[in-house]
Amino acid sequence: MSDIHSQADHPISCAFVLDGADAGQPLEGARVPDLLRADTLAWVHLRAQNPQTPDWIAENLSYLDASIVDALVAEETRPRVTRVGDGLIVILRGINMNTGQDPEDMVSVRLWVDPHRIVSLSRRRVHAVGDIAESLRLGTGPTDAADFLVRLTERLNFRIEDFWSGLEEQADMLEEEVLSDSPPEDIRPRLIELRRRAIILRRYLQPQRDAMRMLQTGYPDWLEPEDLRHLAEELDALERIVEDADAMRDRMALVRDELASQLSDRLNRNMYLLSILSALFLPLGFLTGLFGINVAGLPGASTPGAFWVFSGALVLLVALQMVILRRLRWI
Numbered sequence: 001m002s003d004i005h006s007q008a009d010h011p012i013s014c015a016f017v018l019d020g021a022d023a024g025q026p027l028e029g030a031r032v033p034d035l036l037r038a039d040t041l042a043w044v045h046l047r048a049q050n051p052q053t054p055d056w057i058a059e060n061l062s063y064l065d066a067s068i069v070d071a072l073v074a075e076e077t078r079p080r081v082t083r084v085g086d087g088l089i090v091i092l093r094g095i096n097m098n099t100g101q102d103p104e105d106m107v108s109v110r111l112w113v114d115p116h117r118i119v120s121l122s123r124r125r126v127h128a129v130g131d132i133a134e135s136l137r138l139g140t141g142p143t144d145a146a147d148f149l150v151r152l153t154e155r156l157n158f159r160i161e162d163f164w165s166g167l168e169e170q171a172d173m174l175e176e177e178v179l180s181d182s183p184p185e186d187i188r189p190r191l192i193e194l195r196r197r198a199i200i201l202r203r204y205l206q207p208q209r210d211a212m213r214m215l216q217t218g219y220p221d222w223l224e225p226e227d228l229r230h231l232a233e234e235l236d237a238l239e240r241i242v243e244d245a246d247a248m249r250d251r252m253a254l255v256r257d258e259l260a261s262q263l264s265d266r267l268n269r270n271m272y273l274l275s276i277l278s279a280l281f282l283p284l285g286f287l288t289g290l291f292g293i294n295v296a297g298l299p300g301a302s303t304p305g306a307f308w309v310f311s312g313a314l315v316l317l318v319a320l321q322m323v324i325l326r327r328l329r330w331i
Contacts, residue, residue, distance in 0.1 A: 011053040013129075015044040016136045018118070019143050024135070033060035036117045041145060043118040043292045045129055048110070049075065053121070061119065068112050072121050077108045081209035090149065092211070093204050094156040095163045099126045103163050103202045109152070112144050115222045127151050128155035146227040147224040153234045156245045164201070164241050171248055171255075178255050178262070187259065202245035209238040225331030280321055283316055 015027035018041040027035060027042065035042035054073050061069065069080070070269040071089045082089040090113060093106040101124075109126045112119045120129065142148040152321050174191055177183050212235040216228065223231075226298055291310065299306075 009052075011050045013045045013047050013058045014096065014133045015042065016133065016137075017042055018136070018141070018145075018148065022287070023143060024139050024141055026035050026137070034139070036061065036119070037063070039116055040119070041116055041143075043120070043148065045133070046119070048121040048123045050186055057119075064112065064119075066330050072110050072112060072119065074110075075134060076176075079108075079204075079211040081102065081211045081214040083220060083235065086220050087112060087220070088149075088215075090211075092153065092156055093125055093208055095126050095159040096124065103206045104197045104204075106204045108203075108331045109156075111149075111152075113149055117194050118145060118148055120142070127159065128152055136312075144222070146223050149223075150230045150234075152229055153231060157234050157237050160201075160205070160241060161237060164244065166247070167194065167197060167201075168244070171251055175255055183220050183259065183262070189251075191252060191256060191259070195249065195256075196251070198248045200251075202242060205238060205242050205245070209235065209242050212238060276325070279325070280318060283317060283321070 012032060017023055017025045017027060017035060017181065020040050022040075027044070032042070032044050036044060044058070057064075057069055057073065065084060068084060068087075068089060077091050079093055080089070080091050086124045088111075090111040091108060092111075093108050095103050096105045097103065097106045098107070107122060107124045107126050109120055109122045109129060111121075122129065129152070132141060132148065132155065135151075142151050170190075171194060174187065174194065177187055212231065215223070215231050216235065219228065
């Protein structure tokens, strides 16, 4: 890759020729817009956050329809696939693998794809785009627009499925811990965090699933049956993850209910023990309070050994209470 493409202040992140004699060769300088206008298939990936990017698009891609340009540079995006003539506006999302950021805070990639050019933009690094660029450098990259689109969806889904597998392992571990004799104290925040991640991921993936469904209906001629079959498999993978996300929400709700039930049972047991102790000590407290009043006339006040007789009577009273409570099946 040329030096200019490695500079963060330049709108072009990378650019390649995809077919012909120079297939897999990186592009730089004026060759980028020239080949994007030519019949040779070329791909350029732009930094959407760069302030020079809109001007570069306006200057070098003015032949694109205004609706296409607006979709590429829009501040907010939502996964969608829109056919415009012989090309496609494609906006997809992938797992955020960037350091220090939440994976479920998904990154978007916007594309214009037609038989002669591919223009893509992203505001943050998208590892799936980097995978395709690396394969082109190694001479194993896509050779047509349909292959590029298939590979991009495959790489996006690969990381989504890998991340989702990790969430499912966490869910299995939480279920096992909740059903154990002594759940860890940090289980509630972990449960909440896992449920939050599943909800966020589903919110992003549902429109992406709907967008990929559009590829199965309103597709251009350059998407051949084999390409559509691969895209259908990726759609099926997304369908499965969305369904699993719905199931995980229900699973985590059941885990939360089980945890709440355990806490309620523990509280009820403690309250029950306190009630039993209160029932045992209520008559004892009454008697000790009665015989503890400082007035004349208390029986045994001047009798030696009266304290031990009174103490023995209290012990017998406790034993009698225990027998009564056991017969009533309170204990």
